[in-house]
Amino acid sequence: MEKFDVAVIGAGISGAATAYTLAKAGASVAVIDRFGPAAMASGWTLAGVRQSGRDPAELPLAMEAIEIWQTLHQELGAPTHYRRKGNLRLARNAEEYEQIRTMVRGQRELGLDLTFLASNDDVRAIAPAVSPTILGASFCASDGHADPQATSAAYMGMLDRLGVTRIMAEAVEAIEVSGGKVCGVRTVERRIAADGVVLVAGVMGNELLKPLGVRVPIETPMVAVIRSVPIPPVLEQVIGVSGGDWAGRQEASGRLRITSGALPWGGAMEIMETAAGARPVIRPPLSSLREIIEKLAFLLPGLDATPIEECWAGLLDLTPDAVPVLDHVPGVEGLVVGMGFSGHGFCLGPVTGKILADLVSGRSPLHDLSAFRSDRFSTTPAAGRLELHG
Ligand SMILES: Cc1cc2nc3c(=O)[nH]c(=O)nc-3n(C[C@H](O)[C@H](O)[C@H](O)COP(=O)(O)OP(=O)(O)OC[C@H]3O[C@@H](n4cnc5c(N)ncnc54)[C@H](O)[C@@H]3O)c2cc1C
Missing domain, CATH: 3.50.50.60 (FAD/NAD(P)-binding domain)
Known part of the structure; x- marks a missing residue:
């Protein structure tokens, strides 16, 4: 043995x-x-x-x-495509505006360098693709994303x-x-x-x-994900919303990668043969994709015309x-x-x-x-x- x-x-x-x-x-x-x-x-x-x-x-x-992510690619000797370009959490209405302002205050007290962007102009100065209807946002410049x-x-x-x-x-x-x-x-x-x-x-x-x-x-809700074809650079930050019902970013490859919030999962999972071997596959319902796209159109107008390359759903282990x-x-x-x-x-x-x-x-x-x-x-x-x- x-x-x-x-x-x-x-x-x-x-x-x-x-x-x-x-x-x-x-x-x-x-x-x-x-x-x-x-x-x-x-x-x-x-x-x-x-x-x-x-x-x-x-x-x-x-x-x-x-701190580790900044040099992880050197440590591992291969790219992670880590980008430290910030995370914006957008306020779509007055209630979310107050929630985000309170969250920023609390996190700053814990020592995080988090900024409250109080106006749409402030938000769009950082992310011009964001809708003029967004009221404000939190911005953490040291957040980012990886591949x-x-x-x-x-x-x-x-x-x-x-x-x-x-x-x-x-x-x-x-x-x-x-x-x-x-x-x-x-x-x-x-x-x-x-x-x-x-x-x-x-x-x-x-x-x-x-x-x-x-x-x-744990509960195991599902999150639907849409990935677009590559498009020219439009978005550097990870974008989220107060309430967590949508999030998205543009990959280093140029593809938009956008997600729903947590949705009920009925338990269906297929095991499919792929080029990488057998993989578990969860198929997102059409309604979840519609919701992701409608929110994309609201938050980042114009990007909803982007062609879809693939979509999937994943599970969370929620305590x-x-x-x-x-x-x-x-x-x-x-x-x-x-x-x-x-x-x-x-x-x-x-x-x-x-x-x-x-x-x-x-x-x-x-x-x-x-x-x-x-x-x-x-x-x-x-x-x-x-x-x-x-
Ligand atoms: C759609 C979606 C969006 C997310 N977005 C973010 C995000 O933006 N930022 C973030 O930080 N996190 C995010 N998360 C969460 C994050 O991806 C997970 O918390 C993280 O990947 C968990 O990693 P893990 O290694 O613990 O689990 P997993 O990646 O699930 O790995 C578990 C592994 O165990 C294997 N396994 C299971 N049972 C057995 C067995 N009996 N024998 C052998 N192997 C077994 C599985 O095959 C699997 O490969 C997201 C998750 C989802 C689904």
Whole structure:
């Protein structure tokens, strides 16, 4: 049986960054994914890299992440197409205007350099494509966006160079535990021994926790995404709205990538063969696409004439308080979980990786993780609240 220091379940950005941190420190690591790199949320994502609008507990993690993103491409030796061009959260009416003004005040008190743009002229001085009907906005100049596929490829290339064993297109069926301590995983094809296991399987994480009597409470709403053909540069920032019911940006490729808010998901998921192997596919309803396009026409007039190249839907792992669980699994020594990123875990990925690597290695993480404990839900309200995911 193959034996590793750590087995990482999931090759999204959380798993990739965790494996990278561990392998860089000299650990022997296996990354196992039932589909392949960035097959789920880390590929479906809008890939905004933002601090603004974060929960106070998450803000220090996002701030560290932004520092890492600036040089991540150098560290990984391949492009991430990270652009630090800012994030605008637009106010469409008087109520949103006040919400955003209050949010800016609160975030500034937490140390974030966030500006309230009080007039349409101020907003359009930064983003001329924005509609003259927009009343104001928050602007965080140090926010930005990256390319999810390029980032995943950059991590995978580095994992290969560091000698990480990548086992793709192979589902983990069980986390193996003996005497209260994790001892490895069982996939559909083999047993893999490991002293530590990191579970970063996104919306599917609970399937592997259930036999251990553990559950991270998540809802799994759907977000629809439209990607256009490449067009000339019109938009540098990530654009969101108060309430989180729309977000969008222009990729480095020139394509517009625009999303709905969180919508109910009926559970339909197809597994389709693609050039990259089998991938889970969720088909967005026509009504969700109509809504995205209507809001695009309202927020960024004229861009709704852009031809569509593709569309898809992705799932969020939304916790009751919309921040993730980053913790040891109670009662199972050596098992660490990172899930419940609630629509904003792409930005955090590089820091999530450091935190989970520290936890599984027995080191104390540099951040206060009390807000991310798995046992907190017994005392928090059950209703999930989604923040802007741009
Ligand atoms: C439409 C959309 C827009 C978003 N926009 C943003 C944004 O702008 N900014 C931001 O920061 N975040 C955003 N997010 C959220 C962000 O993309 C996610 O929080 C992040 O990608 C989560 O990464 P992950 O690695 O934890 O999970 P995932 O990327 O979902 O990876 C989990 C992996 O585990 C694998 N897996 C599952 N079960 C098993 C098993 N049994 N065995 C082996 N492998 C398994 C899956 O195949 C998958 O590859 C968005 C999400 C969506 C869907």
